[in-house]
Amino acid sequence: EIVLTQSPATLSLSPGERATLSCGASQSVSSSYLAWYQQKPGLAPRLLIYDASSRATGIPDRFSGSGSGTDFTLTISRLEPEDFAVYYCQQYGSSPWTFGQGTKVEIK
Amino acid sequence: EVQLVQSGAEVKKPGESLKISCKGSGYSFSNYWIGWVRQMPGKGLEWMGIIWPGDSDTRYNPSFQGQVTISADRSIGTAYLQWSSLKASDIAMYYCARLRAAAVIGVYDYWGQGTLVTVSS
Numbered sequence: 001e002i003v004l005t006q007s008p009a010t011l012s013l014s015p016g017e018r019a020t021l022s023c024g025a026s027q028s029v030s031s032s033y034l035a036w037y038q039q040k041p042g043l044a045p046r047l048l049i050y051d052a053s054s055r056a057t058g059i060p061d062r063f064s065g066s067g068s069g070t071d072f073t074l075t076i077s078r079l080e081p082e083d084f085a086v087y088y089c090q091q092y093g094s095s096p097w098t099f100g101q102g103t104k105v106e107i108k
Numbered sequence: 109e110v111q112l113v114q115s116g117a118e119v120k121k122p123g124e125s126l127k128i129s130c131k132g133s134g135y136s137f138s139n140y141w142i143g144w145v146r147q148m149p150g151k152g153l154e155w156m157g158i159i160w161p162g163d164s165d166t167r168y169n170p171s172f173q174g175q176v177t178i179s180a181d182r183s184i185g186t187a188y189l190q191w192s193s194l195k196a197s198d199i200a201m202y203y204c205a206r207l208r209a210a211a212v213i214g215v216y217d218y219w220g221q222g223t224l225v226t227v228s229s
Contacts, residue, residue, distance in 0.1 A: 045153065045216070090153070090155075096169040097155040099152050
């Protein structure tokens with residue numbers, strides 16, 4: 001089973017700042033099959049990025065994903081108030097599909 | 109508009125059985141994999157398994173194999189997650205979600221609102 005480790009656990013930033021979230025895999029993720037989701041309190045997760053760098057339908061271009069192999073990054077270029085949430089990475093390159101433990105982006 | 113609507117919150121006793129549902133609409137239900145994801149209180153997400161409603165082909169995370177049963181009734185566009193004997197450790201929010209592509213590529217593009225399962229004596 002591939003273990004995903006997200007860092008940092010919490011990111012304290014101000015609106016307008018750039019957020020960089022990391023996701024490290026215990027083994028190489030085949031075909032860059034890595035996704036990022038956003039979850040706000042009391043709501044279901046929302047797909048942001050798939051295949052490491054493809055934005056899902058309707059996702060603003062301030063969200064971008066990069067990486068391959070074992071190291072992946074989600075970047076939010078300029079934080080908007082609605083971006084403060086928990087972010088999860090997920091690999092689907094090998095079964096069982098696994099999620100990271102999450103990074104909370106909070107208002108500084 | 110694609111929608112997944114889940115059944116309401118449940119409160120059960122240890123040892124009881126339970127079946128929760130997820131009704132899909134706005135797309136061809138039989139032609140997309142539907143999966144279930146667990147989120148224990150204050151914790152992250154865990155993939156439980158998926159089902160192809162067209163022929164009920166089911167794949168489980170080994171961690172959940174034998175602990176739950178995933179099924180679907182394509183005639184009414186509904187997927188199910190069931191337990192035969194609940195435990196306190198089953199307390200969680202359970203989400204259904206649709207795979208983005210017809211292939212078994214595990215990206216979930218649409219999610220239900222979640223069903224909270226509470227187990228208490």
